[in-house]
Structure formats: structure tokens, C-alpha cells
Amino acid sequence: MKKLITALSLSITGIALPVSAQTDFQTDSVFIRKIYDTALAEGKAYEWLRHLTQQVGPRLSGSEGAAKAVVYTKSAMEGAHFDNVFLQNVLVPHWVRGAKEKAQLINGKQKTEVPIAALGGSVATPKGGVKGKIIEVRSFQQLRDLGSDKVKGKIVFFNRPMDPTKINTFEAYAGAVEQRAAGASEAAKLGAIGSITRSMTTRLDDFPHTGSMRYASGAPMIPAAAISTNGAELLSKTIKENPDTEFYFEQYCETLPDAASHNVIGELKGQTNADKFIAVGGHLDSWDFAQGAHDDGSGCVQSIEAVRILKTLSYQPNNTLRAVMFMNEENGMRGGVTYADSAKSKRETHIAAIESDHGGFSPRGFGIVGTPAQKAKIQLWTRLFAAYGIHELGPGGGGADIGPLAQQGTVLLGLMPDTQRYFDYHHAANDKFETVSKRELELGAAAMASMLYLIDKYGL
Amino acid sequence: MKKLITALSLSITGIALPVSAQTDFQTDSVFIRKIYDTALAEGKAYEWLRHLTQQVGPRLSGSEGAAKAVVYTKSAMEGAHFDNVFLQNVLVPHWVRGAKEKAQLINGKQKTEVPIAALGGSVATPKGGVKGKIIEVRSFQQLRDLGSDKVKGKIVFFNRPMDPTKINTFEAYAGAVEQRAAGASEAAKLGAIGSITRSMTTRLDDFPHTGSMRYASGAPMIPAAAISTNGAELLSKTIKENPDTEFYFEQYCETLPDAASHNVIGELKGQTNADKFIAVGGHLDSWDFAQGAHDDGSGCVQSIEAVRILKTLSYQPNNTLRAVMFMNEENGMRGGVTYADSAKSKRETHIAAIESDHGGFSPRGFGIVGTPAQKAKIQLWTRLFAAYGIHELGPGGGGADIGPLAQQGTVLLGLMPDTQRYFDYHHAANDKFETVSKRELELGAAAMASMLYLIDKYGL
Numbered sequence: 062m063k064k065l066i067t068a069l070s071l072s073i074t075g076i077a078l079p080v081s082a083q084t085d086f087q088t089d090s091v092f093i094r095k096i097y098d099t100a101l102a103e104g105k106a107y108e109w110l111r112h113l114t115q116q117v118g119p120r121l122s123g124s125e126g127a128a129k130a131v132v133y134t135k136s137a138m139e140g141a142h143f144d145n146v147f148l149q150n151v152l153v154p155h156w157v158r159g160a161k162e163k164a165q166l167i168n169g170k171q172k173t174e175v176p177i178a179a180l181g182g183s184v185a186t187p188k189g190g191v192k193g194k195i196i197e198v199r200s201f202q203q204l205r206d207l208g209s210d211k212v213k214g215k216i217v218f219f220n221r222p223m224d225p226t227k228i229n230t231f232e233a234y235a236g237a238v239e240q241r242a243a244g245a246s247e248a249a250k251l252g253a254i255g256s257i258t259r260s261m262t263t264r265l266d267d268f269p270h271t272g273s274m275r276y277a278s279g280a281p282m283i284p285a286a287a288i289s290t291n292g293a294e295l296l297s298k299t300i301k302e303n304p305d306t307e308f309y310f311e312q313y314c315e316t317l318p319d320a321a322s323h324n325v326i327g328e329l330k331g332q333t334n335a336d337k338f339i340a341v342g343g344h345l346d347s348w349d350f351a352q353g354a355h356d357d358g359s360g361c362v363q364s365i366e367a368v369r370i371l372k373t374l375s376y377q378p379n380n381t382l383r384a385v386m387f388m389n390e391e392n393g394m395r396g397g398v399t400y401a402d403s404a405k406s407k408r409e410t411h412i413a414a415i416e417s418d419h420g421g422f423s424p425r426g427f428g429i430v431g432t433p434a435q436k437a438k439i440q441l442w443t444r445l446f447a448a449y450g451i452h453e454l455g456p457g458g459g460g461a462d463i464g465p466l467a468q469q470g471t472v473l474l475g476l477m478p479d480t481q482r483y484f485d486y487h488h489a490a491n492d493k494f495e496t497v498s499k500r501e502l503e504l505g506a507a508a509m510a511s512m513l514y515l516i517d518k519y520g521l
Numbered sequence: 522m523k524k525l526i527t528a529l530s531l532s533i534t535g536i537a538l539p540v541s542a543q544t545d546f547q548t549d550s551v552f553i554r555k556i557y558d559t560a561l562a563e564g565k566a567y568e569w570l571r572h573l574t575q576q577v578g579p580r581l582s583g584s585e586g587a588a589k590a591v592v593y594t595k596s597a598m599e600g601a602h603f604d605n606v607f608l609q610n611v612l613v614p615h616w617v618r619g620a621k622e623k624a625q626l627i628n629g630k631q632k633t634e635v636p637i638a639a640l641g642g643s644v645a646t647p648k649g650g651v652k653g654k655i656i657e658v659r660s661f662q663q664l665r666d667l668g669s670d671k672v673k674g675k676i677v678f679f680n681r682p683m684d685p686t687k688i689n690t691f692e693a694y695a696g697a698v699e700q701r702a703a704g705a706s707e708a709a710k711l712g713a714i715g716s717i718t719r720s721m722t723t724r725l726d727d728f729p730h731t732g733s734m735r736y737a738s739g740a741p742m743i744p745a746a747a748i749s750t751n752g753a754e755l756l757s758k759t760i761k762e763n764p765d766t767e768f769y770f771e772q773y774c775e776t777l778p779d780a781a782s783h784n785v786i787g788e789l790k791g792q793t794n795a796d797k798f799i800a801v802g803g804h805l806d807s808w809d810f811a812q813g814a815h816d817d818g819s820g821c822v823q824s825i826e827a828v829r830i831l832k833t834l835s836y837q838p839n840n841t842l843r844a845v846m847f848m849n850e851e852n853g854m855r856g857g858v859t860y861a862d863s864a865k866s867k868r869e870t871h872i873a874a875i876e877s878d879h880g881g882f883s884p885r886g887f888g889i890v891g892t893p894a895q896k897a898k899i900q901l902w903t904r905l906f907a908a909y910g911i912h913e914l915g916p917g918g919g920g921a922d923i924g925p926l927a928q929q930g931t932v933l934l935g936l937m938p939d940t941q942r943y944f945d946y947h948h949a950a951n952d953k954f955e956t957v958s959k960r961e962l963e964l965g966a967a968a969m970a971s972m973l974y975l976i977d978k979y980g981l
Contacts, residue, residue, distance in 0.1 A: 098686045225960070226558045228909055263960065423883070423939045425910060449688055450885060450939070452912035479883045479910070479939060481960040500685070500723065500941040 089445055089518075092374070093511045097449060099370045100507035106366040107499040109137050110359060110421070114352035114494040121181075121349040122389040123155030123320035130345045131323045134361060134386045138327030141369040143384070145330065148323040151399045153389040155320040156181055158349050159313030162286060163190065164257075167307040168299050175292035177257065178269035179312040180241060181348065181392045182276075183285040190311030191216065191255040191284060197300050201239070201247050213252030216308045218300070219244045220259045220293055223484065230480040231419070231457075234261055234487075238272070245285035246277035255310065256285040259293040261484060267291050268489040271348050273392045284312055324396045325386035327365065329372055333379040338404070339516055340383045340414040341367050341509055344390035344462055351492040355483060358494075359421025359502055361386050363476070366506035367415075367513055378517045380412060387462035390418065391488075394461060401465035411471040413516045415509055416460025420486075421502040422478035425450065427512060428457025431472035435521050439474075442515050451508055453477060472521045474512060476505055549905055549978075552834070553971045557909060559830045560967035566826040567959040569597050570819060570881070574812035574954040581641075581809040582849040583615030583780035590805045591783045594821060594846045598787030601829040603844070605790065608783040611859045613849040615780040616641055618809050619773030622746060623650065624717075627767040628759050635752035637717065638729035639772040640701060641808065641852045642736075643745040650771030651676065651715040651744060657760050661699070661707050673712030676768045678760070679704045680719045680753055683944065690940040691879070691917075694721055694947075698732070705745035706737035715770065716745040719753040721944060727751050728949040731808050733852045744772055784856045785846035787825065789832055793839040798864070799976055800843040800874040801827050801969055804850030804922055811952040815943060818954075819881025819962055821846050823936070826963075827875075827970035838977050840872060847922035850878065854921060861925035871931040873976045875969055876920025880946075881962040882938035885910065887972060888917025891932035895981050899934075902975050911968055913937060932981045934972060936965055 100106070117133055120126035131148065138146045164177040179185075193214060198204045199221040204212065219240035223233035238261055245256035260270035269287045276282045288296065300306045325345065331337060343360020347353020364384040371382065387396035404411055415427075429436050440454050458464075459473025467473055478501070486492035560566075577593055580586035591608065598606045624637040639645075653674060658664045659681040664672065679700035683693035698721055705716035720730035729747045736742045748756065760766045785805065791797060803820020807813020824844040831842065847856035864871055875887075889896050900914050919933025927933055938961070946952035 097688070101685045225561045228557070228964075230960075423941050447912075450913075452907075453910075481883050481964065482958050485958070498942050498945070500690075504688075504941065 086444070089515065092514065093445055095374055096370055096510045096514065097507045099373055100366065100503040100510070101500065104366065104503045104506065105369060106362040106502050106506045109362040109365065110354065110497060110502065111494055113358045113362065114354045119349050119351055120345060120347050120353065122153035122322060122346045122392060123317070124349065127322055127346055127388065131325055134325045134345060134365065137365055138384060141365065141372065143327035143329060143368065146327040148325055149399060149403060151322050151324055151388045151396050152319045153322045153395050154393040155317040156392060157315060157317060159185070159315065162310060162312040164310040166296050166299055167309060168303050173295070175295065176267050176269050176289040177286040177292070177310055178271040178350070179314040180271055180274040180285045180287060182274050182316070183245070183312070183314055184282045185313050185315055186284045186311050190309055192307060192309040193254055195257070195300065195306055195308035197297055204247055204251065209251040212248065215253055216255040216257060217244070217248035217253045218257045218296060220297055222259060223261060223263050225263045230263065230484050233263065234484060237261060241272050241287065242274050243277065245274055245283055246280040249280040249283045253283060255283055257308065258285065258287050260287045260290050261487065262290060264485050265290045265294065268491050270487060270489045272488045286310055286312060322388045324388050324400055327368065327384045329368055329378050329382045331379055331381040332377045335381050336410065337380040338383055338409050338411045339380050339513060340385050340411060340463065341513055342385035342387055342414070342462060343417050344396065345386040346389050346391050348391060348488050350490050351488065352494055354492050354494045354497050355420035355486050356488065356492055357390065357418045359497060359505070360417035363417045363421070363502065363506040363509055367510035370506065370510040371514060376514065380517050382513060382517065390462050397462035398465050401469065404466065405469055411466050411469060413472040413474060413521055414459065414463035414466050415474040415476065415512055416463045417476040417505060417509060418460050418462070419476065419478050419480065420483040421497045421505060422482060423501045424476055424478050424505045424508040426453025426456065426477040428459060428475035428477055429455050429472070430459045430467060431521065435472050438521060446511070449504065449508065476509055478505055546904065549975065552974065553905055555834055556830055556970045556974065557967045559833055560826065560963040560970070561960065564826065564963045564966065565829060566822040566962050566966045569822040569825065570814065570957060570962065571954055573818045573822065574814045579809050579811055580805060580807050580813065582613035582782060582806045582852060583777070584809065587782055587806055587848065591785055594785045594805060594825065597825055598844060601825065601832065603787035603789060603828065606787040608785055609859060609863060611782050611784055611848045611856050612779045613782045613855050614853040615777040616852060617775060617777060619645070619775065622770060622772040624770040626756050626759055627769060628763050633755070635755065636727050636729050636749040637746040637770055638731040638810070639774040640734040640745045640747060641731055642734050642776070643705070643772070643774055644742045645773050645775055646744045646771050650769055652767060652769040653714055655717070655760065655766055655768035657757055664707055664711065669711040672708065675713055676715040676717060677704070677708035677713045678717045678756060680757055682719060683721060683723050685723045690723065690944050693723065694944060697721060701732050701747065702734050703737065705734055705743050706740040709740040709743045713743060715743055717768065718745070718747050720747045720750050721947065722750060724945050725750045725754065728951050730948045732948045746770055746772060782848045784848050784860055787828065787844045789828055789838055789842045791839055791841040792837045795841050796870065797840040798843055798869050798871045799840050799973060800845050800871060800923065801973055802845035802847055802874070802922060803877050804856065805846040806849050806851050808851060808948050810950050811948065812954055814952050814954045814957050815880035815946050816948065816952055817850065817878045819957060819965070820877035823877045823881070823962065823966040823969055826966035827973055830966065830970040831974060836974065840977050842973060842977065850922050857922035858925050861929065864926065865929055871926050871929060872981055873932040873934060874919065874923035874926050875934040875936065875972055876923045877936040877965060877969060878920050878922070879936065879938050879940065880943040881957045881965060882942060883961045884936055884938050884965045884968040886913025886916065886937040888919060888935035888937050889915050889932070890919045890927060891981065895932050898981060906971070909964065909968065936969055938965055
């Protein structure tokens with residue numbers, strides 16, 4: 062450990078490294094430069110993403126789109142001449158939205174349509190919809206303080222915005238998302254008849270942002286939807302002016318029986334340790350009304366591209382490298398769990414897993430989940446990444462899909478792109494191909510390929 | 522010097538700083554946090570930019586839009602209660618495009634319209650346009666090697682793309698832009714009758730990207746235009762298939778007599794050294810068919826915002842802080858020259874000048890032009906900025922408008938945002954308000970305010 066930390070300080074301050082390390086630095090920096098050249102001058106990720114988002118389109122677990130995405134990414138990996146491409150069976154939840162939702166805020170005789178979207182996992186409203194007085198709260202504590210007397214028979218409106226002052230928008234999301242995930246049950250416990258949550262974005266616009274919710278056991282299952290931020294602002298203003306404001310909404314979603322689906326896995330066989338693995342992945346499913354360009358089409362095509370680039374450069378990996386398209390991150394995480402279970406039962410030791418699920422934006426670092434020694438080893442590569450604007454090796458986690466591998470001692474890494482625009486598009490209909498910058502996407506793929514290469518070469 | 526460099530190394534490696542420095546670090550980090558909170562939660566820059574781009578619109582030097590932009594930004598600074606807001610007279614070149622250009626590539630009997638835009642400063646074509654065989658070159662050397670025999674009477678097509686493998690896109694721009702700036706005269710020296718340059722962007726699309734060009738003295742003044750990258754690809758392909766391909770274009774631009782215009786300057790008076798200045802600025806002019814959202818509406822509103830934030834936080838500056846809206850960066854640089862000349866003649870010592878003219882993208886660093894000791898002093902603040910994702914203090918220049926101040930010993934700083942998307946929009950009709958992220962714009966303003974604060978507090 063001590064040795065590692067000394068070397069780390071040296072590399073950061075730019076003081077000369079020992080000769081042996083310098084040689085590696087030189088070799089590695091030349092190879093990483095080739096990785097970036099390949100990604101930026103002959104990249105495939107952008108055209109794969111165009112197809113996945115515009116031709117395949119939305120791909121919620123269990124949908125036809127998800128099945129097409131499995132076929133498409135399998136063929137992309139085969140087309141890139143991976144050594145081995147196969148499907149892994151995953152049984153997934155199958156929630157469907159049905160017809161488009163309706164919602165109105167009713168201020169006396171005035172009715173105003175507002176954009177909402179049922180939350181994933183929610184029940185439908187009864188036929189004819191739900192209508193009632195609506196009360197606004199900013200926290201579960203405030204809701205509980207109101208008590209069942211004031212909540213019973215009403216619709217609860219959760220309107221705590223994401224904190225705009227957080228520099229990392231994922232922190233702002235973490236501080237607000239309980240309203241979407243658990244708000245309905247919190248409200249139902251006090252007798253509410255419906256739940257409306259402000260969309261999880263710092264931007265003011267007309268897109269409702271969906272996302273998963275769960276019912277607490279024992280609480281009545283009331284319908285839950287997200288309202289656009291402009292809708293939330295209007296609703297809040299109207300309630301302030303008229304506390305008797307009512308809300309009406311109708312939604313048609315339902316949960317069907319679990320469906321058969323797949324993870325898609327492509328490999329480059331390890332030359333030395335074919336039974337040891339380094340995985341790089343994203344999730345193939347998206348929400349049902351979104352192209353899922355940033356979430357997480359980008360992570361999928363970047364993962365395939367990272368492995369393809371190494372193959373294109375004739376890199377002979379020591380360990381088996383895998384690109385993994387995880388199914389069902391959005392509403393069940395079944396793909397990630399299945400993958401880890403399979404690895405365990407087949408004794409496929411995973412040295413590391415790298416996930417990209419923070420959007421196809423300009424990369425700025427990698428989150429690392431591992432021991433201090435493992436983190437320090439990765440941080441030895443700081444100077445190699447700095448040339449590409451990647452300065453943050455450490456802060457942040459790995460990713461939801463690779464999370465279950467942690468129990469097996471796998472080091473988890475999450476590509477951390479710039480987070481400022483992610484929630485402009487997250488789980489909304491505007492998460493489209495056009496919002497992804499080709500260069501930013503490619504830089505992320507190159508960063509992932511570089512990390513794959515270094516971990517494969519040096520171990521962890 | 523030695524002391525500074527030791528402290529720098531310490532701050533980067535995260536080892537404890539001396540107690541006195543720690544105290545300052547604590548104070549400064551609290552104040553900078555307030556700057557960011559103000560920018561992100563109560564920012565004004567985005568709405569100012571909306572007005573400047575959508576209500577004022579294009580604002581090429583000498584145009585009605587430029588005059589409106591002067592009035593608008595003056596009123597914005599007055600509305601923000603700056604101590605003193607005034608105009609500085611600047612005589613600017615007055616080039617006008619006239620009617621929209623026409624262009625066709627002619628392959629035998631087939632005529633295909635392609636999008637072009639006259640380059641700023643170009644002459645018009647003769648009435649009825651210019652038509653002739655077109656030859657493609659990738660470099661001035663290749664052009665000279667062809668010689669006047671092969672060039673005379675033809676249109677020269679400069680088609681060297683920006684190098685996509687450059688990580689900093691401004692380096693790729695620097696490697697290609699001579700074709701736009703000087704191509705016409707290089708071609709004219711060999712008898713060419715027109716010059717068509719591939720647009721300066723790595724993206725393939727249908728927007729011609731204009732920009733300034735200059736005629737070399739002695740060379741005939743032939744008309745020069747930019748063609749969209751898709752147009753350039755088509756043209757190149759067609760020429761390969763048929764070397765007798767012809768090109769026709771017609772443009773109506775002209776250079777009118779110089780026009781009266783202004784820099785706009787707003788101040789917060791220094792409490793200790795009112796006669797010493799720190800300026801922060803962007804350029805108010807844009808190309809004539811662009812809203813100039815990134816180039817450089819963003820830099821303008823960020824500069825006003827940086828000063829406004831310090832005022833809002835009741836910061837009492839030691840030195841006089843100035844927001845400067847420079848006029849005529851795009852095609853003459855008269856505003857920057859006038860500002861520096863005035864500072865010299867009035868003995869207004871400028872400690873530092875900070876420019877934002879690389880787009881309203883997520884900030885990643887500051888370029889610094891100064892002595893090694895001055896750079897080292899600024900780099901002592903690395904740890905303060907790192908919390909906000911700003912890791913690159915040093916590489917890169919200051920900026921075109923503040924450049925003339927260098928002769929007076931002023932330290933120049935350029936805000937360096939992420940460069941990946943800049944040339945998608947640069948000098949093109951898609952440089953629109955909608956392409957600017959509110960948060961990214963605000964983070965840039967906060968970074969500039971933080972740098973202003975630190976320089977004002979510690980000097981350079």
C-alpha cells in the first residue's frame with residue numbers, strides 16, 4: 062500500500078516516475094492514443110446508437126422493442142467479429158402503460174390539461190379516472206404531519222424539486238427520488254386516493270419523466286404518476302391561490318405476467334486466463350415512450366465499441382473481455398442479478414466490471430467500488446487519463462447492473478460523464494438520438510476501452 | 522517561486538496545507554460555494570441569454586442587431602445595479618451578406634443545390650455568379666504543386682477536414698482554419714476565380730459555417746464561401762467520379778464604410794484600489810445568420826453574471842471589477858484593440874482579464890497567459906476549483922478580445938469549457954439558444970466569478 066501511494070503522488074505531481082514505470086507509461090500512452098484515434102476517426106458507436114434509438118426505438122422489458130434490441134445488439138457484436146456472442150435467459154417484469162394518460166387541474170370551473178405519465182409499476186386508475194382535492198407536500202414528514210384527517214380521500218402532490226445547487230446532478234436526484242419511488246405508498250397509508258410527483262429534472266419543461274415506483278406491503282395500491290415540471294409549477298401556484306383546487310387523472314397501465322427476455326453477451330477470449338473476466342456493460346431496456354438514447358442506449362453501444370476497439374487494434378487480452386447488454390435495469394434489475402448469479406454458479410471470476418449508465422456525455426472520470434489498494438492501483442493511471450480530460454478516478458459508484466457482482470469480490474467501475482444535462486432527458490420522451498453528441502459518446506467509449514486495457518494488463 | 526511550487530504540489534496531492542493557507546482555504550471555499558449557489562439557484566444568465574439570442578438575435582458589427590445588443594446589455598448591467606455602466610466608442614467594419622447565396626454542383630446535365638455561405642469579408646460574385654470547373658485540394662502545398670496551369674479559371678475547393686482525433690476541438694480548428702482565412706488568396710494567386718471551403722466542423726450536416734477571411738495584398742479578390750460538410754462530402758465524391766464537375770455560386774455580400782458602434786462596460790468600484798482593474802468579458806457581436814448563443818452570447822451574459830453574483834453577495838472588491846462586452850471580435854477585433862488602447866491612455870492598470878469565448882458548455886478549466894510565477898499562484902487554487910469539476914488551470918490561452926492587454930502586463934485567463942460540441946454550432950445558423958444548457962452556462966458564470974474573487978483578493 063505504501064509503495065502504491067508514493068507512486069500515486071509522484072504521478073500526480075508530474076515528477077519523474079521510476080524507469081520501469083516510465084516505460085509502461087510510454088507504452089500505455091501510445092496504446093491509449095490508438096484507442097482514442099480509433100474511437101474518434103473510425104467509431105461505430107454513433108451509428109449503432111442511431112439504429113438502436115431510431116429503428117429499434119423504445120424497449121421496456123417484455124416489449125417487442127426490447128426483443129428487437131436483443132437481436133440487434135447480438136448482430137452488432139457478431140458483425141464486429143467477437144469470439145463468442147450469446148444470450149442469457151432473463152425472466153422480466155412486464156408492465157405496460159396502455160393508452161396515453163389524461164390529467165386536468167380543476168380550479169373552480171376552469172379545467173387545465175397538464176402532462177403526466179404513469180410511473181412504472183403503478184396500477185391504473187379505476188375506469189373514469191380519479192378525481193379529488195389535491196394537497197401539496199415537499200416531504201414525507203410534512204405529509205405525516207398533516208395526518209390522515211387532511212389526506213384521506215385526496216390526491217397527494219409531491220413537489221420537492223431536485224436541488225439545483227448540487228454540482229453532481231445525481232446527488233440532486235438522490236435527494237428527491239424517494240417521492241417518486243415511495244410517495245404513493247406513503248400517501249396511501251394516510252388514505253390518499255392518488256399520487257402525483259413532480260418530474261425528476263431541474264429543467265422547467267413540459268415532459269413528464271417517468272421511472273419506477275414500488276408499493277410498500279400492506280399499503281393500498283393507489284395510482285401514481287409524474288407531472289411535468291411546468292405542470293408542477295402551475296399546479297402549485299393554483300393550489301396556493303385556491304386550496305380547493307381539484308385534480309383529475311386517468312391512466313390505463315397494468316402489470317402482465319413475467320416475460321421471457323435476455324441479456325446479450327459478447328466475448329473476446331482471454332489468451333492467458335480465459336476463465337477470468339472483465340465485463341463492460343450498459344442496460345438494453347429503456348422506458349416505453351423514450352428512445353433511451355442517453356439512458357442507456359449510449360452505455361450499450363459504448364460497451365460494444367470498447368471491446369470492438371481492442372479487437373480492431375489486435376489487442377490480445379490476458380483475460381476474457383465481455384460486453385454485456387443487461388436487460389431490465391429500469392424496473393426490476395433482473396438482468397444484473399441473473400448475470401451475477403450465473404457468474405457465481407459457473408465460477409466465472411470477474412476481476413472487474415465497468416458500467417456506463419450516466420448518459421453519453423463527455424467523460425470526466427470513473428467511480429470505483431473496491432478496496433483502498435484497488436482504488437490506489439487504478440489511480441496510478443491518473444496521468445494516462447488526464448490527457449483526455451478525465452481527472453476524477455474514485456468518487457461515485459459502479460452501477461446498478463454490475464452491483465450484484467460486488468459480493469463476488471469484483472471491482473466495480475462506473476463511467477462518470479459530465480452530469481449537467483442528464484436529467485434534462487432522463488426517463489422522458491426527449492431522450493432522443495439527436496441529444497447525443499457523437500464526439501462525447503465516442504470519448505466515453507474510448508475511456509472505457511482504455512480502462513479495460515489497463516485492468517486487463519495490470520490486474521487489480 | 523520555489524515556495525509556490527511546493528505549495529502547489531501539496532495542494533494537488535491533498536496533503537494538509539500550512540495553517541494560514543488552510544484558514545484561507547476554508548473562507549474561500551465557503552464563499553465560492555455561495556457563488557455557485559447563487560449562480561445555480563438564482564441565476565440571471567440564462568434569461569439574459571434568451572433575450573439576447575431570441576429577441577435581439579444576430580448582431581454582426583454595424584448591424585441593427587449589434588446596436589440593440591449594446592442597448593440591451595447596458596440595461597442588463599444597469600438593472601443589476603452596477604456602480605457605473607458606460608459605452609466606449611468603437612469604429613467597426615461593416616460587412617453585409619445581402620440576399621441568400623445560391624450554389625449548385627453541376628455533374629454533366631445534373632444540377633444539385635448545395636448549402637453555402639459567403640465568408641465574412643468576401644466580395645460578391647459578379648452578377649450572374651461564378652461558374653467553372655472545380656478542383657479539390659487538401660492543403661496549400663497541394664494547391665501550389667498543381668500550379669497555375671491547372672488552377673487558372675477554376676474554382677478551388679479546400680476540403681481538408683478538421684482532425685477528429687484531436688481531443689481539444691480548438692486544436693483541430695487551428696489545423697484547418699487557414700483554408701477559410703487565407704484559401705481565397707492562395708487560390709487567386711494561381712488564377713482561380715472562386716474559393717469554396719469545407720465548413721469548420723467535425724460534424725456531418727447541412728449548415729454552412731461562415732467566418733472571417735482576409736485577402737492577401739496583391740492577390741485578386743475572388744469570392745469565397747463555405748460549404749456545409751454534407752455538401753463537401755457530396756462535392757468530393759462527385760469530383761472523384763467526374764473530374765469535369767463544375768460548380769456555380771452567386772453571392773451578394775459587400776463591405777460598407779466603417780460604422781459607429783460600442784463596447785459596453787459595467788463596473789463595481791474597488792474599495793482599496795479603484796484605479797486597478799480586473800476585467801471579465803465576452804464579445805457582443807455574432808455572425809449575421811446566427812443567434813450567437815454559444816459564440817458568444819454565453820460569454821457576454823456569463824461576464825455580467827459573474828460581476829452581478831459578487832455584488833449580490835455584497836462582496837466589496839479591492840480593485841475595480843469590470844464586465845466588458847467587446848464589439849467586433851468576429852471580423853476585426855476593433856473592440857478589444859480599442860479597450861486596450863483606452864486602458865493604456867487612461868493608465869487603467871489591469872491586473873487580469875478573463876474572457877469567455879469558447880461556448881456556454883460545462884467548464885473544465887482556465888487557460889492562463891502570464892509569467893510562471895503568476896501561473897503558479899493561480900494553480901494554488903486548484904483544490905478550490907476541483908470541487909466544481911474544474912481541473913485544468915493553465916493549458917490554453919486567454920482570448921482574442923483581451924489579447925491586446927497582454928502588452929500592458931495584464932494576466933490573461935480564458936474560461937475553458939468542454940470543447941466537444943462547440944464546432945457543431947460555431948458560426949452556423951444552428952448556434953441557437955436551445956443548444957445552451959442552463960446549468961452548464963451557470964457553472965461557467967460561477968467559475969468566472971470565483972476566479973474574479975480570488976484574483977481580486979490575492980492579486981497576481
